[in-house]
Amino acid sequence: MPSLKSIARRFSDRAFGTAFDHALARSRHAPRNSFLFYWNRGMGDVALCLVPLFARIRSETPGARIAVITRDELKAPFELADVDEVYVLPGLQREARVDLAGACTTLGLDLGEFGTVFDYPDPNRWLEGRRDEFPPTLSWNPQWDVHAERLLPLPRNQIVIGAHVHSETAGYYGYVKDWPAAAWQSLFARFAVAERVHWILFGRTPGPPYDGANISDLRGRTDFAELLSIIKNRCRLLIAPDSGVLTMVYYLDVAFPLDVISLWSDPRQGILRQGCSSPNPLLRHIPLYGAREDIRNLSVAAVESAVRAALGSGVRQPASDCRRQP
Structure with a gap:
């Protein structure tokens, strides 16, 4: 209250x-x-x-x-x-x-x-009570597109999924923002190399390693422009907790196909609090919530199901200008 x-x-x-x-x-x-x-x-x-x-x-x-x-x-x-x-x-x-x-x-x-x-x-x-007056938009710098080919020259037939495995800002908040490392490892293991899925790990700093022949760990190896270039030009799907990476990708005002699965403890924060659709008409957003507002209660099976549904879905539907997210 x-x-x-x-x-x-x-x-x-x-x-x-x-x-x-x-x-x-x-x-x-x-x-x-x-x-x-x-x-x-x-x-x-x-x-x-x-x-x-x-x-x-x-x-x-x-x-x-x-x-x-x-x-x-x-x-x-x-x-x-x-x-x-x-x-x-x-x-x-x-x-x-x-x-x-x-x-x-x-x-x-x-x-x-x-x-x-x-x-x-x-x-x-x-901005209280006025967040829909000027919905956020971020201009894309086309000169950044070249970074993806240089850093990640993967075969085009692979399904690239970006994973921001740690928000790296948890210490500034009074609740848990990050999905457990063991849950990420279990998720990666459920998608075999034979499924053509290749995981890209994002983050500002290196972290504990994850096992998997179909994982490229770019944590600590990209700057901001390079990270966004890879997501824009290589990723079919991005999975991320409430973080700066999620927010900046979501509000890019440029059309490129991307499904975003976001993982949440508190649904009253970040892009959910803002309540506006992405300016990218080809971005589809699937928010997932941990029970009792704790991301640690979000099951691996639920995230796997969302990933498989996104990969098996058809053409992305254009987003409206500004609406409440589900």
Whole structure:
């Protein structure tokens, strides 16, 4: 049940506007039509939270300059997010707060050049009740397509399934986000080489090995652009927990055939919370939920069944613009 404080805050935001509403209103009279965001939280929130804010800025203040200061890991994701400039603060660790004036000095920027500055955005609050106004979309960079052939020159007759076996962000949340390693291993074992299935493992860092002659482990061996290129150009299907990888793939605004099986503990998070279909008309989404909101209760048999159903299905149906996910 919401606290009295959160109820009062929600009422105030709806009655009088959020801090973002007020900043946007002031920007229309500012001498500099420019916005600076400092963002050092999750990758998935670049699409889920910031892209809708950027889109609203573009809609209400045409010609605005949007710049972001962030950590190195998020530079490439922001390049797909319709921003004008991305600045990487050296050595920045996730969630670290900074003195923005000092950060600008380090980067050779003049903080005074920006008419509106968000040093610690609160997009979940600012988007409450308005998430369907500007559904997230991420532009694809066609120059990234070449990475797939270089990194994964597999025969075309193989069925490539991508597996993001660990969200790598579980430590930032108060619940279990990851399907157990033993469950992944059991799933891989249920698809023999004779079925032409080839598994590709994704992740930022190397992890414990998985056994299987039909597994290519790319964990720790791809950057963000390479990972997305492989998923876009090689994968027939992607299986992933609620993660930045899942979110960024889901909101790519480019048509390519892909079935996505997502694995969940909390169905009130991520792309399910956003509630909009992918802008990719050839993407089909199959969310699976662990009983009692625990991904560890999701059986291997249930995931296997979803994989086989997806592989045996016909032509993908175009998605609508914005609807609640099942």
